[in-house]
Amino acid sequence: MSKYPVVSIVGKPNTGKSSLFNAIVGRGKSIVFDEAGTTIDINREIVNVGNVKVLLQDTGGYVLRDDDADLLKGKIAKRVRDLLLKAVEESDLILFTVTYNEVDIVDLELAKILRKYEDKVKLVVTKVDTIKQRLEVVDEVYRLGFKKIYFVSSKTKYGLEELLGAIEMFIVSAGNVVSEDASEDLSIAIVGRVNVGKSSFFNALLRSDRVIVDDKPGTTRDSVDDFLEYKGKRIRIVDTAGFRKSIFKAGRIESFGIERAWKSIERCDVAVVVIDGKEGFTKQDKKVMGIVLENYKPYVLCVNKWDLVVGEDKINDEKEMKKYQKAFADFVSRTFELSNYTPIVLVSAKLGYNVDKVLDIAIELNKKSKKRISTGLFNRTLRKEIPEMFDGELSTKLRIYYSTQVEASPPTFVTFVNKLGNVPNGFGNFLTRKITEIFDFKGVPIKVNFIEKERKGKP
Template sequence: MADTRFKPVVALVGRTNVGKSTLFNRLTRSRAALVANISGLTRDRHYGEGRVGEHPYIVVDTGGFEPVATRGILVEMARQTAQAIAESDVVIFLVDGREGINAHDHEIARLLRKSGQRVLLAVNKTEGMRNHADLAQFHELGLGEPHPISAAHGDGVATLAEEALAALLAERAAQVAESSVDPDATDAGEGGAPDHRIKLAIAGRPNVGKSTLINTLVGEDRVIAYDLPGTTRDAIEIEFERGDRRYTLIDTAGLRRRGKVFETVEKFSVIKTLQAIEAANVVLLLIDAQEGISDQDAHIAGFITETGRALVVGLNKWDAVNQEQREWVQREYDRKLRFLSFARVLNLSALKGQGVGPVLKAVDAAHAAAFAKLSTPKLTRTLLAAVEQQQPPRKGIFRPKMRYAHQGGQNPPRIIIHGNALDAVPDSYRRYLEGQFREAFKLAGTPLSVEFKSSHNPYLKDES
């Protein structure tokens, strides 16, 4: 069984115009980046998901690396690449097979050797090169055997990805075997029921108050909190109990000493935030009320909903804004984060402990909603009542006919509706039904998937 929660990180590094973005698109099969163009990440790294067999992994596409840059945008791009290297599990160093080696390649190779990371050397644009002697020069970089590929045509790319992950997956398999734990059952007990321990990820921009909130929830200074953006690249897990409930808090901004190699890396790790969200049952998205709703907040919120995680939103530093600012923040929230209408929004001050009491109650409710068991009879009654109140619109001479509904999954809940001509149901009516189900089952705090499945019409001739 594949370990679906283990996602190695593969960083693509190289100078400009060697084909990194083309390779990124090839590895991710041209899927849209998970996070792109986040405010504050200059010449942004792009994140996508690749897959080798049944094993998923995260791919990071970096900007052109100019390691000796001393000013301007190139310095920021180098910093971005340095962080991608530091937080990756394996680096694919891409060079241009047509142009050959230049001074920048040597400098990047020197930094990669110094980093101590696993590195695979990939020579791109080698289509049509029959003479392997052309690859001999790349041994000068001191990074092992060159791997000839063509990112544009796909030649050698699958083999490259398999080799990049082979050692990591072998190590992971050994760890799982040693612990005798099913990696896909970390959140489930007998019969697939969720474990009593709730994994709660605290996500948000740097300096929004994540560590301060954790210290307030736990009741002690378990995570160092400074009035500066967080400097860790690793998520920190803290276990605690409140009443009869057990929690694992995942802080994505706790402080640790900087790495010895890359001392100028960015202090905010997108990768660790994505991994923390995927590892959690519930996410608390913390937003700075003083700063308002940023595009970065919206990007993080979008990823939370894409992964189907239950969600609670906290507007922190609420005590520090006046009434006019509060109204402005609420308008901005409604405008930029309207797709989070299912989530409970709490106004709080993590520093002063104001409004923190309801946080865990909202988390408990969101977790319960995500794992709710929805009975088929009640789902069907709710569906038929909703249709009687408002029928789906006709498409041509036909009106979609909905017969019954049942639950197709949990975390998030999936409701599957059966009937005839359901392909014609518009998204607006889907949202209407979603609201009816939410109200009937009290499903606040979790995304909800409503799917349609049309029955086969026996009167239609089989033209196959």
């Protein structure tokens, strides 16, 4: 599955899995609330533990959403058990969390399953925030039957170093070390309204049922990251919570999810804005595109559920699909003026249709957005392609000294002029459009700024 050793955090709901995950990752990642069953999907992150890199995963989702009545009876339903066994089998190391004074029949059930893998399980007793609590640890913890027990407070970080040391030792002695750089080539955030099929698209990219998909809107409540190897590139993909009509009216976790979706947009290199092809291009979709543009992120518009629009059998008719594609693109550009160069792909996450095409375009956009143009070439080309900038009517008042690219992703250009007040209205937009076309930043939002500069030698 992963080329990094996999370390999974497993435990009953509310035993501090997400807090432990965050403490190890070292930054706010999954949602943590003091409420059972907050983490729905599995969160993954590649982290440095001492000198080794591991893929850490928080498996909150396994125990959640199951029949709680069963759990209380100390029975773990088959579905959860299967998922758990799969995770355990795929993992190099399991951190089994229990809370120091709350060991009950559910923990015993889990322990029974995990004891078969004792060699790779470390029992982590969580929420041990004070020495007093450390002393209070109940006998049940010992009775779970694991030799190696770690006491950790994710809050005070008590015991964390010891646990991390143990993880590192374990991985090193298993000879399972990957030392190369774990950074990704590209990070893609999948965003959009609720229920448009973001999670389905995420799963389709990964070719697995990685996250929960449901026809109820609002299924995904927090961003979920995973990684993909594609055409020699390492790609981070992020599924996010859907934007609702009235995002501000949403409940606590929901709006937290939205905040995290927002953050995911800020962090990504390229956004994939998913819309529901059957519902067309809605006002809310435009709002989502607006958020992406506000952050100057390149994006692909992914028109999902196209199988529902044309029927599953027609989707392989290339000629027909081209026509639809053009019609949809025309419609979008007519109704959303900022969408001039937006790449649009008709997709069926359900059938896996065109899913990789979105990746190809995302890679292309990322390349464009990281492009740097030398100052010499930039100015020569501007003079040649837009002579009206330098002579003619405009130049009677406005002197343009030179322009330069000061930043990539987003590509940011600065033009030095004699007087800011002399820059005509709309000139910024004009120049933005020209630079986009001439240097092919199509599909990548760029920034064009003017700076006032006294000419040397003149007061």
